[in-house]
Amino acid sequence: xxxxxxxxxxxxxxxxxxxxxxxxxxxxxxxxxxxxxxxxxxxxxxxxxxxxxxxxxxxxxxxxxxxxxxxxxxxxxxxxxxxxxxxxxxxxxxxxxxxxxxxxxxxxxxxxxxxxxxxxxxxxxxxxxxxxxxxxxxxxxxxxxxxxxxxxxxxxxxxxxxxxxxxxxxxxxxxxxx
Numbered sequence: 001x002x003x004x005x006x007x008x009x010x011x012x013x014x015x016x017x018x019x020x021x022x023x024x025x026x027x028x029x030x031x032x033x034x035x036x037x038x039x040x041x042x043x044x045x046x047x048x049x050x051x052x053x054x055x056x057x058x059x060x061x062x063x064x065x066x067x068x069x070x071x072x073x074x075x076x077x078x079x080x081x082x083x084x085x086x087x088x089x090x091x092x093x094x095x096x097x098x099x100x101x102x103x104x105x106x107x108x109x110x111x112x113x114x115x116x117x118x119x120x121x122x123x124x125x126x127x128x129x130x131x132x133x134x135x136x137x138x139x140x141x142x143x144x145x146x147x148x149x150x151x152x153x154x155x156x157x158x159x160x161x162x163x164x165x166x167x168x169x170x171x172x173x174x175x176x177x178x
Contacts (some may be wrong), residue, residue, distance in 0.1 A: 025099070032088070061073060105134065105136050
């Protein structure tokens with residue numbers, strides 16, 4: 001993550017924390033990022049150097065002023081003034097990471113060859129909540145048809161591969177190394 005995105009995210013998290021509104025900021029930023037990611041014409045409009053900054057700012061204000069916190073609209077104006085609106089997606093991602101740390105939330109990705117049962121997901125969440133001493137765990141599931149039995153759990157930059165293919169690979173490394 002580029003340093004500039006992290007700095008903007010840190011400034012936002014500090015404001016959100018002062019206002020005791022981290023979750024609201026997270027939701028608002030997610031909505032804003034979604035609009036920018038999914039709307040090609042909006043991105044092109046904001047990138048177009050022929051359109052004056054004042055017009056861009058007025059448009060963004062009209063779109064977001066009633067649906068998100070005032071500080072976030074001001075933040076968008078700052079990004080437009082500095083020509084850094086293109087960093088918004090990275091800033092939002094970094095904000096989410098910082099917010100999760102503040103709220104002691106652990107995010108995990110469960111990769112499985114098919115949709116796991118809710119009971120299995122809940123069990124994994126509880127296991128990793130205790131293991132990482134987290135307040136709560138948010139799990140997302142990815143279906144990976146290439147997995148042969150079992151699951152793969154990804155936490156931050158760690159991969160716990162409990163799939164049959166992963167176990168076979170571990171066994172192969174053990175045999176080759178020992």
